[in-house]
Amino acid sequence: MKKKVVIIFGGRSYEHEVSINSAKSIMKYINKDKYEIKLIYIDKSGQWLLCNNINSLKNLVKLNDFKILDWCDVVFPVLHGNYGEDGKIQGLFDVLDVAYVGCNLKSSCNCMDKEICKVLLNDINIPETPYIVINKNNYDLNNTLNEIKEKIGYPCFIKPANSGSSIGINKIYHESEVNKFVIEAFKFDDKIIIEKYIRGREVEIGVLGNDDILVSNIGEIIAGDDFYSYDDKYNSNKSIVKVPVKLNKEIEGKIKKYAKKAYKKMECSGLSRIDFFIENSTNEIYLNEINTMPGFTNISMYPVLFEEIGIKNDILIDKLIDLGIKKHTDNN
Template structure:
């Protein structure tokens, strides 16, 4: 019998559209002999819908082919509840693959519901997802663990509003321009800017606060962007590092999804000892953040000195067949569909360990 795998996509997130692309790719590459796919979309408003259209047709109009549903938090059911003509039907589910990027999906919220349901799910748990999504907590934990990273400052909206001049002065004394300003919870570079002077800084802070009540100021590092793919629960596998050459001044939303001309270089051309340092750090970071299933651990490597800095962990990284995570795995000999198989078996293994 086939394993019933519910794939969650969309979501109440600035990365809703990106999720559709990742999910479509995953569903197209799932072995139809092994799996029965149950595609579940979450609209931008937060409505859960069972997608009844063709996977090839999954695009921004997917809601037209859908019926209301939700995952039951009732762990005695382990099911999806489908509602049609005011009648509820339960559909048993074996595994859930959340392919949701950003808030309300990659941040532990959906993982909380899935924990309640007791249905095995792909990827990191509640705590780990939440910490990796919140760059302020992630950086504070990394600091405590002695992980190398650039200087940063966390600023809360209410405090900033009350003492703007104080914060601007403080930032200018602690950092030198350029600095990066980012919402604490962000993804796909939404709300992130590089500020070269005070005028930029004030605008960048304003912009970041449109997305979150907590932001980070970071020293800009003149660096190459290096990413590592990590896979596993207790035993972890780390890929060779890959490099991103952004098509813009930094790896912005436009550089990621609009230009189509940012480049991925696999493996990254780095001295052997730097490669080893990055791979070791990626595993250490994965364990510190208690990740399981998968995560993409991202670094900066100083262009002049090759010094390695931790940037962030993405627990549900971009997953199209040209995305860095699957590409790095492919380079390591794990094909896209083997990767999906592995993630599903890791999800089942993790759920069984809890018993």
């Protein structure tokens, strides 16, 4: 008998379009002989709409309740950013007692928040870039400039604490730019972080599994812009994704070890893509972030990393679905 899968995509975050592309790719590769699939498109206002063709997004039927989730064996929330990757929708699935692909509420939420993630990973000695945190309700420019001077230096990165796809993120070269970009980042979150710039390589690794985990080889991003901005990620075609990348054995070993440790500490399940910097002059490794629902287009790093070790897209999707169902069964 075919397993029943509901794929949810779109969503209320700024990564709405990215999610549509990820879901299109999953629809292209998912084995239709194995699964009966229904698609739910969440529009930008948060309405749930039943969709019969992911390529047209027309003739959508509004859903007034969550009954469709009773129908399925598992939900695949192909959602990035707020409301999809931050634990909120995972909480809904838990309340409704539905199996789903990927990390649970707590893990999604803790990985999404760049400050909380750093605090938890510092606790197990995984190196993090030096940073400061600023809350909107007590932001003071002079204090911030002093803190940057003492702890961070220039250039530095200003980021919303909870965002993705580089939205609201800027690289700052001089103190005269700080206020403008702090205000810009506050448009996306009431909490922001300011981070020391790491001059180095940007590498990423895929992790797959619940209790037993598999790590991929390591891929590298070579940004086309000054940094890996939204435009660089999705529009400009100037950035390069290299899989696998040759690193010295010691660095490769450390990244794989940190990735596994971080995945366990953050209580991830299903999947995550974990991103690191390797500083040029010292070869120091820093964990940058954990993406609990990484981009899934056919050129995205996560599926490409697994393809490189022999796990093709359709098999990867099977594994993710099985892991989601297994996690639900184990918890019940």
